Amino acid sequence: MPLRLTRRLAPHPLLTVILVAVWCLLNNSATLGTVVFGTILGVLIPIVTAAYWPDRPPVARPFRLVIYCLIVIYDIIKSNAQVAWQILFKPDSSLQPAWIVIPLDLKKPEAITLLAGSITLTPGTLSADLSADGTALLVHALHAPDPDGVRDDIKSRYERRLKEIFP
Amino acid sequence: MIATALYIAVGTVGLAQVLAMVRLLRGPHVGDRILALDTMVINAIALIILAGMSLGTQMYFESAMIIAMLGFVSTVALCRFVLRGDITE
Amino acid sequence: MTLPLYAEIAVSVLLLIGASFTLAGSLGLLKLSDAMSRLHAPTLSATLGVGSLLLASMVYSFATGMPSLHEMLVMAFLFVTAPITANFIAKVHLHRCRDVEDLPQPPADKIWATRSDT
Numbered sequence: 001m002p003l004r005l006t007r008r009l010a011p012h013p014l015l016t017v018i019l020v021a022v023w024c025l026l027n028n029s030a031t032l033g034t035v036v037f038g039t040i041l042g043v044l045i046p047i048v049t050a051a052y053w054p055d056r057p058p059v060a061r062p063f064r065l066v067i068y069c070l071i072v073i074y075d076i077i078k079s080n081a082q083v084a085w086q087i088l089f090k091p092d093s094s095l096q097p098a099w100i101v102i103p104l105d106l107k108k109p110e111a112i113t114l115l116a117g118s119i120t121l122t123p124g125t126l127s128a129d130l131s132a133d134g135t136a137l138l139v140h141a142l143h144a145p146d147p148d149g150v151r152d153d154i155k156s157r158y159e160r161r162l163k164e165i166f167p
Numbered sequence: 168m169i170a171t172a173l174y175i176a177v178g179t180v181g182l183a184q185v186l187a188m189v190r191l192l193r194g195p196h197v198g199d200r201i202l203a204l205d206t207m208v209i210n211a212i213a214l215i216i217l218a219g220m221s222l223g224t225q226m227y228f229e230s231a232m233i234i235a236m237l238g239f240v241s242t243v244a245l246c247r248f249v250l251r252g253d254i255t256e
Numbered sequence: 257m258t259l260p261l262y263a264e265i266a267v268s269v270l271l272l273i274g275a276s277f278t279l280a281g282s283l284g285l286l287k288l289s290d291a292m293s294r295l296h297a298p299t300l301s302a303t304l305g306v307g308s309l310l311l312a313s314m315v316y317s318f319a320t321g322m323p324s325l326h327e328m329l330v331m332a333f334l335f336v337t338a339p340i341t342a343n344f345i346a347k348v349h350l351h352r353c354r355d356v357e358d359l360p361q362p363p364a365d366k367i368w369a370t371r372s373d374t
Contacts, residue, residue: 028225028326080304084277087284087297097293120339123299127339128292128346129368138368140346142296169259169316172268176275176309183282183301190285190294198348199291205341206285206298212330213278213301213309217271220313225322231330239337246344250351 011050016042058108060167068161072118075157083123086143098144100125100151102137106159111166112137115158125150173221180217184210201245208238263319270312278305291349295342302338307331 010016016039023038024030059065086095106112112134116127119139129138144150184207191203212231219227259267277300284297310327317324350368 022329025326025329028228028324076303080277080300083284083296084280084300087280087287087300092287092289095288095293097290116343117336117339120342121299121303121335123296123303126292126295126299126342126346128343129350132369140292140295142293168264168268169271172271176271179275179279183279186279186282186286190282196291196349196352198345198352199294201348202295202298202345203285205345206282206301209298209302209306209334210278210282212334213274213306216306216309216313216327216330220316223320225317225324225326228324228326228330232333235330235333235337239333239341242341243344246341246348249348250344 010043010046012046012053012056015046018042019045058110058166061165064161064165068158068165071157071161072121075118075122079122079124083142086124090143095143096145098141098147098150100139100141100144100147102139102151102154102159104135104137104159106162106166108166111162115162118158119154125154170221173217177214177217177221180210180213184214197249201242201249204245205238205242208234208242212238259319263315267312267316267319270308270315274305274307274309274312277301277308281305292346295345295349299338299342302334306334 019042020035020038023041024034027034104112104115106115112130116130116137119125119127119137124142126140126142127137128140130136131138139150139154141147141150187203187206187210191200191207194200194203212235215227215231215234219225219231281297281299281301284300285294288294288297310331314325314327
């Protein structure tokens, strides 16, 4: 019984924490008043919207998610420099755009969304579409002389880590 | 030093806004025009942040946030209109 | 108001980096000739361009003694929405060149989701 009660009162604990943090950031202060009002909002909003969002995202290892975010940010900065170099100093005809098909081992929609989002945020690669049965991702690359290498790179760098986070 | 860097940054981002507007006017297809509008929204956010820094107030943050949200919603609405011929389903 | 030298240098360098990446994004939008390749250019301005301008604004606010962190919100919002808008515009391009058959086929003889619904 107590477990069911806590599930009713706090359906998404992580969402509550995020809402309090966002409220404090929006007010740009962390006084007692903003934290208390943010906590009220952070408890009420998940309860009111619980009917539209029945499942919790199944994050098995939250700490690895932080490491994954740091890796993606590092990759964003690195490939930003590469793509800026290609755009500014390479003639247009020497770029070799390519379509790449990435077969997916991930099954969870949250994991596929995270993978597609981090591929798009990294400049130079862009996820364009998902196959109708959800087993392959269509990726466009700005300059890929070796499309298979890009595919293996994405699979070993991002997808392997996401499989550990969302088992 | 910061004042000089701010002037250079405003000039550079303004030039970027003009280049995106050229693509908006030239863009051969509707997808290119939507992309140019999205880039112009991002550049406008950058200009607003620079204006807030040079005037030394925090008031411009809210407008940057609102323009970010409006830009996202309008880009998605335009794309849905092109894809489906209808915005609400 | 005088700021410490390291803060001045940090803010100026971040401002110049952000502005130049924003310009590179728009320049790529104008220069590249292929419609799908053009989609890559604004990612530059959305991630590192606006990102480091916001970082400069945050460092500046801390150096002047009015600390503010709410620039993080704009950055987080842009990072969440940039892939979604890029995906939608890619879908518009795929939809338009429906008859072009240079796309690779997905395995197991299925079709891409954008083309399956008509």
